[in-house]
Amino acid sequence: MADNTAGNARQERLSTLASASSAELIELWDRAGIDSACEMVRGPEIGLVALRGRIGGGGALFNFGEATVTRATVRLENGAVGHSVALGRDRRKAKLIAILDALAQDPDMESKIDAEIVGPLKESLVVRDKKRRAETAATKVDFFTMVRGED
Amino acid sequence: MTISEKIARGGFADPVFAAQTVFRAVMDAMARPGAVHGVSTDVRPPSPLNATAAAVALTLADADTPLWLGAELARSDAVRGWLSFHTAVPFAEFISHAGFAIVANPANVQPLSGFALGTQEYPDRSTTIIMQVETLTSGAPMTLSGPGIKGSRTIAPHPMPGHFKTQWRDINGHYPRGVDLVLASENAIACLPRTTRIGEREV
Amino acid sequence: MYVAVKGGETAIRNAHRLLANRRRGDPSVPSLTLEQIAEQLALACDRVMSEGSVYDRDLAALAIKQARGDLIEAIFLLRAYRTTLPRFGYSEPVDTAAMQVERRISATYKDLPGGQMLGPTFDYTHRLLDPALAGDEEVEAPESHESDETPVVRVSDILAREGLIENDGVSESEEIGDLTRTPMEFPMNRDTRLQALSRGDEGFLLALGYSTQRGYARSHPFAGEIRIGEVDVEFDVPELGFTVTLGRIRVTECQMVNQFQGSSKAPPQFTRGYGLVFGQSERKAMAMALCDRALRATELGEDIVAAAQDEEFVISHSDNVQATGFVEHLKLPHYVDFQAELDLVRRMRAEHAARRDSDSDSDSAMPEAAE
Numbered sequence A: 001m002a003d004n005t006a007g008n009a010r011q012e013r014l015s016t017l018a019s020a021s022s023a024e025l026i027e028l029w030d031r032a033g034i035d036s037a038c039e040m041v042r043g044p045e046i047g048l049v050a051l052r053g054r055i056g057g058g059g060a061l062f063n064f065g066e067a068t069v070t071r072a073t074v075r076l077e078n079g080a081v082g083h084s085v086a087l088g089r090d091r092r093k094a095k096l097i098a099i100l101d102a103l104a105q106d107p108d109m110e111s112k113i114d115a116e117i118v119g120p121l122k123e124s125l126v127v128r129d130k131k132r133r134a135e136t137a138a139t140k141v142d143f144f145t146m147v148r149g150e151d
Numbered sequence B: 001m002t003i004s005e006k007i008a009r010g011g012f013a014d015p016v017f018a019a020q021t022v023f024r025a026v027m028d029a030m031a032r033p034g035a036v037h038g039v040s041t042d043v044r045p046p047s048p049l050n051a052t053a054a055a056v057a058l059t060l061a062d063a064d065t066p067l068w069l070g071a072e073l074a075r076s077d078a079v080r081g082w083l084s085f086h087t088a089v090p091f092a093e094f095i096s097h098a099g100f101a102i103v104a105n106p107a108n109v110q111p112l113s114g115f116a117l118g119t120q121e122y123p124d125r126s127t128t129i130i131m132q133v134e135t136l137t138s139g140a141p142m143t144l145s146g147p148g149i150k151g152s153r154t155i156a157p158h159p160m161p162g163h164f165k166t167q168w169r170d171i172n173g174h175y176p177r178g179v180d181l182v183l184a185s186e187n188a189i190a191c192l193p194r195t196t197r198i199g200e201r202e203v
Numbered sequence C: 001m002y003v004a005v006k007g008g009e010t011a012i013r014n015a016h017r018l019l020a021n022r023r024r025g026d027p028s029v030p031s032l033t034l035e036q037i038a039e040q041l042a043l044a045c046d047r048v049m050s051e052g053s054v055y056d057r058d059l060a061a062l063a064i065k066q067a068r069g070d071l072i073e074a075i076f077l078l079r080a081y082r083t084t085l086p087r088f089g090y091s092e093p094v095d096t097a098a099m100q101v102e103r104r105i106s107a108t109y110k111d112l113p114g115g116q117m118l119g120p121t122f123d124y125t126h127r128l129l130d131p132a133l134a135g136d137e138e139v140e141a142p143e144s145h146e147s148d149e150t151p152v153v154r155v156s157d158i159l160a161r162e163g164l165i166e167n168d169g170v171s172e173s174e175e176i177g178d179l180t181r182t183p184m185e186f187p188m189n190r191d192t193r194l195q196a197l198s199r200g201d202e203g204f205l206l207a208l209g210y211s212t213q214r215g216y217a218r219s220h221p222f223a224g225e226i227r228i229g230e231v232d233v234e235f236d237v238p239e240l241g242f243t244v245t246l247g248r249i250r251v252t253e254c255q256m257v258n259q260f261q262g263s264s265k266a267p268p269q270f271t272r273g274y275g276l277v278f279g280q281s282e283r284k285a286m287a288m289a290l291c292d293r294a295l296r297a298t299e300l301g302e303d304i305v306a307a308a309q310d311e312e313f314v315i316s317h318s319d320n321v322q323a324t325g326f327v328e329h330l331k332l333p334h335y336v337d338f339q340a341e342l343d344l345v346r347r348m349r350a351e352h353a354a355r356r357d358s359d360s361d362s363d364s365a366m367p368e369a370a371e
Helices: A004-019 A022-032 A091-103 A107-137 B003-008 B015-031 B051-060 B077-087 B164-172 C009-024 C034-040 C042-052 C057-066 C071-082 C155-161 C190-198 C202-213 C282-294 C311-317 C320-331 C335-364
Strands: A039-054 A061-075 A081-087 B067-069 B100-103 B128-132 B142-145 B153-155 B180-184 B188-192 B197-199 C087-093 C100-105 C221-237 C242-260 C269-278
Touching (some): A004 A081, A004 A091, A004 C242, A022 A091, A039 A091, A039 C221, A061 A091, A061 B003, A061 C087, A061 C190, A061 C242, A061 C269, A081 A091, A081 C221, A091 A107, B051 B100, B051 B180, B067 B077, B164 B197, C034 C057, C042 C057, C087 C221, C155 C221, C155 C242, C190 C269, C221 C282, C242 C282
Parallel strands (some): A039 C087, A081 C242, B067 B100, B100 B128, B128 B180
Antiparallel strands (some): A039 A061, A061 A081, B142 B153
8 A cells, every 4th residue: 555544445335335224325326416437347246254262362364154245346437446345135235335435535525425425324333333232231230249148 | 557457457358258269179079189170269368378278277277276487478567467366376396296288388398297196095186287298290290190080190299398298208108197188279168188198299 | 695686767757756746835825035044044054063063054045945844854965065165275264262252151161251241042041932923923133242342352362371371272283174175083182172072973973972971981071151143254275375364164173171180291270162153053062062171082192981982983973974874874775685595594594493302302312401
């Protein structure tokens, strides 16, 4: 990566988009009114990623199964190439993410995409996680030791 | 064109049918060693990778087949990026770990016995070497015999590895271990599977 | 021996049509949607994903519907679908320490950092059938409490600080085993064994795990920690040159801690068995961890005295798709085979009768022995 911060921003954007719900992504995309003209270079195609864990949680690697993924690569008229890979078999989602990845290589579009799509999606994920954590926290056990009374 | 654009372009326009067509050509060529099979493909790989070798690689290589590139190809980031993008292939550091190898200039290739030859139990765990050649018909002729060849067949690829006939005879001695060769010119392929023997001209 | 037999095409066609009809059931009852299966039979989907070895909730729901709820058939369907897909690559190892925890318990430490969180568990329910569930009654929203965001430390890391427990497992070989790519060979490394156990049949592993508790390869297990929750799947995308998160999967992890008296190969300490499976599958993860520990007998210098320690026995029979295939193939026509056996049995009977006759002939030569 020539520019590490650009790489990090792109990485974070792609990760948020892949983790987001498809319905919400499509809704925000429609609202942002982005032109989606592009040439499909590859896909969207469905395949598998082999999943790896670590023995004992932190030890040597082992394969423990696979997950379906969908990936896409698009090319815009200006030559920008965008990629996407996300869990699941949602071709439309994969294509939209790849287009957003390509568009975001233009700094003006990048701020629009981050503000109108990526930001809200990230916020939703945070809210969802927070809600789940709070629900789990409510099932936390409070131990209290029974006093062994001599008197 | 940016490097990422160069890498992303030039794959099969219709991956499923194109790969099936090339697979058929490779299968036929392996079944009839030395016979020249035309391959017309729409792939446009970065040079010095030729279109036929590239089409064979796109057809056969994937994330589970470590690929080793000869020096001329390994030097090109565009070639590595292109193959990696279109096949997800990992690159092998050593020729003995390679499932596939692509060599742009066979005259400079490492000794064939250094590639993966497979094991007695799993002779298939060996390297299939794709060699780019300028011609399949106007080099020094070799007479081939063995399974898939009625009597004998002549092939004349150029360039080829040094002392090729001696090397090949040596590899033949390891059967069922061995390597298989795909010779790829600009528009055709011919194969030398490990069962093929190379005779002297007069044989 | 199998001999090609023609015929039966119409019967097969009609049987499939009948199957489709019976699968649908009474048409006046609404058809199940995949969303209903995925949401309300979530643990069935988890089992199908785990043993089908493909993480895809919607596909698991479809498989369950198509299999009429026969989970092994559904697992078979998912495995068959899997073979049609290309593999794009390998994920980075999932980090269970960074899990978004939905349940976390330990039977070894009462007060552990992060606490014990019961989550959506069947434990402590009275196992009384609840007639209210027959209807569609409104369900209370879950209670919420404030929580901090600090990651929940793994119990094995706490024990490790005292030096009383072995480290996380190391691998015997550099290459990471993959039984979907390479034929199985015994003895196998622990990584490949764990892969086999993770996709193994829950019932089979449960029974074997149970057997180790009942004295067949005693291993003194404690549930050091069980955690269920979501982990990020990260994938290095070559064309991007960096790792991206592809989304999240829910997994269950079990750290079994076993007292160990020491052997010529290892000092007395706590040893560990490890379980990691898709979805909320606590029983399976625990059974996997018990079997993992039992199968480490050779590595730890223990005597192999029980079925659960016999690697070839356990791993060769843990896959329910393979097991189903071999058991159910007995339904295939064995007509010629059986004819040959019939001939053989007839001949043996004739010989047996002839022998008996000649024996009784010689018996009758001694009249006093008769009766």
